[in-house]
Amino acid sequence: MTKRLHGSKLSTCTQRVMLVLNELGLPYELVSIDMGKAEHKTPKFVREMHPFGKLPALEDGSLHLFESRAICKYLVAKYASPDSGMSLPELPEDIAMYEQAASVEYSYFDTSVFKLAYEKKFKEFFGRGEADSTVVETMEAEFRGVLDYYEELLSRQTYVTGDEVSLVDLYHLPWLHFLPQLSMEAEVSSRRYVAAWYQRMQQRPAWQKVAYPRLSN
Amino acid sequence: MTKRLHGSKLSTCTQRVMLVLNELGLPYELVSIDMGKAEHKTPKFVREMHPFGKLPALEDGSLHLFESRAICKYLVAKYASPDSGMSLPELPEDIAMYEQAASVEYSYFDTSVFKLAYEKKFKEFFGRGEADSTVVETMEAEFRGVLDYYEELLSRQTYVTGDEVSLVDLYHLPWLHFLPQLSMEAEVSSRRYVAAWYQRMQQRPAWQKVAYPRLSN
Structure with a gap:
C-alpha cells in the first residue's frame, strides 16, 4: 500500500521525512498541504492528521503517525535493511x-x-x-x-x-x-x-x- | 562502580534522571551543582561534563553522558530487568x-x-x-x-x-x-x-x- 505523507515541500520537517523515505527507497505520495492558506490548522486536519496542527503526518496502511523524527524512526525500524547502515542502535x-x-x-x-x-x-x-x-x-x-x-x-x-x-x-x-x-x-x-x-x-x-x-x- | 550524577535537586532535568535511577533501584551519588552560582557554566564543567553548560550529566564508569532523556534511555537499556515494565519498545x-x-x-x-x-x-x-x-x-x-x-x-x-x-x-x-x-x-x-x-x-x-x-x- 502506498504511503501517504501529508506535508509541504517548504516545511523542513516534511523534507526530513521525504529524505528518509528516499534513503529507504520507499515510494510515497506527497499530499500537499498549503501552509500559506493555513491548511494544517483546519479542524479536519487537526482532528485527522496532527492534533497540534503541524506538518507532516504519515499514513502507512492503518497506521497514522505525526512528528517527523518519530516517523523517521518508525520507517527505519520497519523498512531498513540490515545493510542500509541506517539501523537503530541496540547496545x-x-x-x-x-x-x-x-x-x-x-x-x-x-x-x-x-x-x-x-x-x-x-x-x-x-x-x-x-x-x-x-x-x-x-x-x-x-x-x-x-x-x-x-x-x-x-x-x-x-x-x-x-x-x-x-x-x-x-x-x-x-x-x-x-x-x-x-x-x-x-x-x-x-x-x-x-x-x-x-x-x-x-x-x-x-x-x-x-x-x-x-x-x- | 557508583554512578555519579552531576546536577541539582532544583533542576527538573536532574529530577527526571534521579527518578529513573530510583525506578531501576540503582544507587548513585548526586554531585551537587549550584545553579545560583552558575557552576554549570564554568569552563571546567562545560569542558568535562556538559558542552552546552546544562544539567545534568552522568558518569557511569568510563561513560560520560549528557541530556536527561538520553541518560534515561541508556539507563533503561543497560539496567532495566524485563519485568520492570520499563523496557524500550522493539516492534x-x-x-x-x-x-x-x-x-x-x-x-x-x-x-x-x-x-x-x-x-x-x-x-x-x-x-x-x-x-x-x-x-x-x-x-x-x-x-x-x-x-x-x-x-x-x-x-x-x-x-x-x-x-x-x-x-x-x-x-x-x-x-x-x-x-x-x-x-x-x-x-x-x-x-x-x-x-x-x-x-x-x-x-x-x-x-x-x-x-x-x-x-x-
Missing part, C-alpha cells in the same frame, strides 16, 4: 551516544536555527514585523556555539553518532540547506570538519531528490 | 507510538510549561524583569491545549505510550509537580483522565523519594 552504550546526539540536534541545533529563521524570515512572512537585531545577534552567537561543538565532535568521528551515518545526521540536512537564506552559510564553510560532513551529507542521492528541485522553482 | 509499530509520545512530551508539553515557568518564575529569579502578561496568557492557552490532547489520549489508554507505564510517562513528572508554583495545578485536577494519570504517577515510590524532600525544605 546500551550505542543507544547512549545515539540519543545524546539526537538530543543535541533537537535541543540546540534545531532550536537555534529555527529561532534565527523565525526572526530573519518567518516573522516578515507572517506579518509580525521586522527582525529584532538584538535577538538576531544573540541567536547567531548561540548557533555559532552549536557549530563549534559539532566541529570538535566531527574532528574525532565521521558522523554525529559515530563512524557510520545515522538518522541523526540526516535530521540536520533540511536546516543546513536553509542557511544561505539566513546568510549563514559561511558558518558551515568556515569550519573544516562541519563543512566536510555537510558536503558528504548533501551529496547523498536521497537528499538531492528533496533539495534540488527547489533550486529551479 | 516498529510500538516504536512509532513511543517516539510519537516522546516527541509530544518534548515538543509541546515541556516547551509550553517551560516557557510559562520562565515568564512566571525564572525571569524574576534571574533579574530579567517581571512576567509579560500577554505572553503568559498565550502560553497558558498553549499549555491548556496540550493538556486537552492528553485528556483525550488518556481516555483511551492508561499511560501515554499505551496500557503500560513507560519512560515517557516518567518524563512528565518533574514539570507536573512544578505546576502549583505556576498556579496551574487546577489545569490538571479539572481534567478527569489527566488527574487520574498524574495521581497514579506521583504515587510511585521512586518519585516520592525525589519530590517529597522538597516539601520540607
Whole structure:
C-alpha cells in the first residue's frame, strides 16, 4: 500500500521525512498541504492528521503517525535493511551516544536555527514585523556555539553518532540547506570538519531528490 | 562502580534522571551543582561534563553522558530487568507510538510549561524583569491545549505510550509537580483522565523519594 505523507515541500520537517523515505527507497505520495492558506490548522486536519496542527503526518496502511523524527524512526525500524547502515542502535552504550546526539540536534541545533529563521524570515512572512537585531545577534552567537561543538565532535568521528551515518545526521540536512537564506552559510564553510560532513551529507542521492528541485522553482 | 550524577535537586532535568535511577533501584551519588552560582557554566564543567553548560550529566564508569532523556534511555537499556515494565519498545509499530509520545512530551508539553515557568518564575529569579502578561496568557492557552490532547489520549489508554507505564510517562513528572508554583495545578485536577494519570504517577515510590524532600525544605 502506498504511503501517504501529508506535508509541504517548504516545511523542513516534511523534507526530513521525504529524505528518509528516499534513503529507504520507499515510494510515497506527497499530499500537499498549503501552509500559506493555513491548511494544517483546519479542524479536519487537526482532528485527522496532527492534533497540534503541524506538518507532516504519515499514513502507512492503518497506521497514522505525526512528528517527523518519530516517523523517521518508525520507517527505519520497519523498512531498513540490515545493510542500509541506517539501523537503530541496540547496545546500551550505542543507544547512549545515539540519543545524546539526537538530543543535541533537537535541543540546540534545531532550536537555534529555527529561532534565527523565525526572526530573519518567518516573522516578515507572517506579518509580525521586522527582525529584532538584538535577538538576531544573540541567536547567531548561540548557533555559532552549536557549530563549534559539532566541529570538535566531527574532528574525532565521521558522523554525529559515530563512524557510520545515522538518522541523526540526516535530521540536520533540511536546516543546513536553509542557511544561505539566513546568510549563514559561511558558518558551515568556515569550519573544516562541519563543512566536510555537510558536503558528504548533501551529496547523498536521497537528499538531492528533496533539495534540488527547489533550486529551479 | 557508583554512578555519579552531576546536577541539582532544583533542576527538573536532574529530577527526571534521579527518578529513573530510583525506578531501576540503582544507587548513585548526586554531585551537587549550584545553579545560583552558575557552576554549570564554568569552563571546567562545560569542558568535562556538559558542552552546552546544562544539567545534568552522568558518569557511569568510563561513560560520560549528557541530556536527561538520553541518560534515561541508556539507563533503561543497560539496567532495566524485563519485568520492570520499563523496557524500550522493539516492534516498529510500538516504536512509532513511543517516539510519537516522546516527541509530544518534548515538543509541546515541556516547551509550553517551560516557557510559562520562565515568564512566571525564572525571569524574576534571574533579574530579567517581571512576567509579560500577554505572553503568559498565550502560553497558558498553549499549555491548556496540550493538556486537552492528553485528556483525550488518556481516555483511551492508561499511560501515554499505551496500557503500560513507560519512560515517557516518567518524563512528565518533574514539570507536573512544578505546576502549583505556576498556579496551574487546577489545569490538571479539572481534567478527569489527566488527574487520574498524574495521581497514579506521583504515587510511585521512586518519585516520592525525589519530590517529597522538597516539601520540607
